[in-house]
């Protein structure tokens with residue numbers, strides 16, 4: 436298949452692209468390369484990979500690039516509430532208008548898979564299922580919920596991803612587990628907040644596998660949203676800290692009260708719908724943390740900022 440991956444040079448994209456190439460797909464990455472092209476170097480030897488530097492806000496260009504594709508995996512976004520809040524106009528442009536450009540240009544026989552997020556749920560009391568009303572709180576959550584609606588209205592698939600963790604060629608250290616592990620390793624101390632909040636987690640390679648899964652099961656999944664994660668990785672922030680602490684027993688930790696999550700993420704999510712189709716996670720938090728601990732000795736304090744999304 437010819438598969439277009441917007442945002443293909445990012446944290447998920449640079450993990451997903453080699454998987455798609457390995458499956459034999461012809462892959463076009465369309466990305467403004469705001470983090471550079473380096474995350475794709477390991478895949479660029481493959482003759483089936485094409486890289487285009489472009490913006491999803493460029494309506495005509497993205498439509499032209501989409502025209503001869505069989506499937507579009509739309510990852511490009513301004514990701515996370517801090518990044519969105521630091522440039523709201525560009526975030527809304529990319530996450531809403533950019534997604535509209537793609538939804539509008541989709542032809543009826545093309546597959547469209549959208550990276551949505553659990554942040555669309557906002558604060559919910561019960562276990563979130565795909566039927567739960569979306570009540571996003573942050574600009575990020577709201578913009579992704581609008582994007583999801585546009586994608587579903589044209590028969591696309593929305594994957595509502597848990598919070599990801601783990602190593603990727605485009606590393607992100609602003610993600611909760613990655614950030615806590617880095618602090619535990621380098622500072623020997625973890626300050627965290629809202630330890631009782633329940634969150635959902637998933638390894639970035641398992642997330643990338645979910646896009647491949649959706650591509651291969653698009654007929655039965657089209658027009659629908661799916662929570663992507665696994666009940667086994669539903670846990671509180673404090674439980675995450677304890678797991679990291681088990682692997683790094685020398686570090687200390689403290690629950691502080693001076694910060695809070697703008698997305699008010701405190702929820703349990705059901706992953707029954709996707710697991711019934713046969714998708715399951717493979718990588719545990721311990722495995723993901725251990726992988727990161729192999730490289731953290733070579734990232735200095737201060738340098739980690741360049742792996743943040745703001």
Ligand SMILES: NC(=O)c1ccc[n+]([C@@H]2O[C@H](COP(=O)([O-])OP(=O)(O)OC[C@H]3O[C@@H](n4cnc5c(N)ncnc54)[C@H](O)[C@@H]3O)[C@@H](O)[C@H]2O)c1
Nearest residue numbers: 442444445446447467469490491510511512550552596599
């Ligand atoms: N990482 C997570 O935990 C997580 C969780 C839920 C959902 N998501 C979603 O997954 C997708 C990918 O996230 P990520 O973690 O890989 O983030 P990322 O920031 O690493 O990747 C985003 C990519 O999009 C590109 N991009 C940004 N604006 C663009 C524009 N206007 N035009 C073209 N390209 C542009 C960037 O250059 C980057 O390569 C996003 O849609 C995000 O909302 C991520």
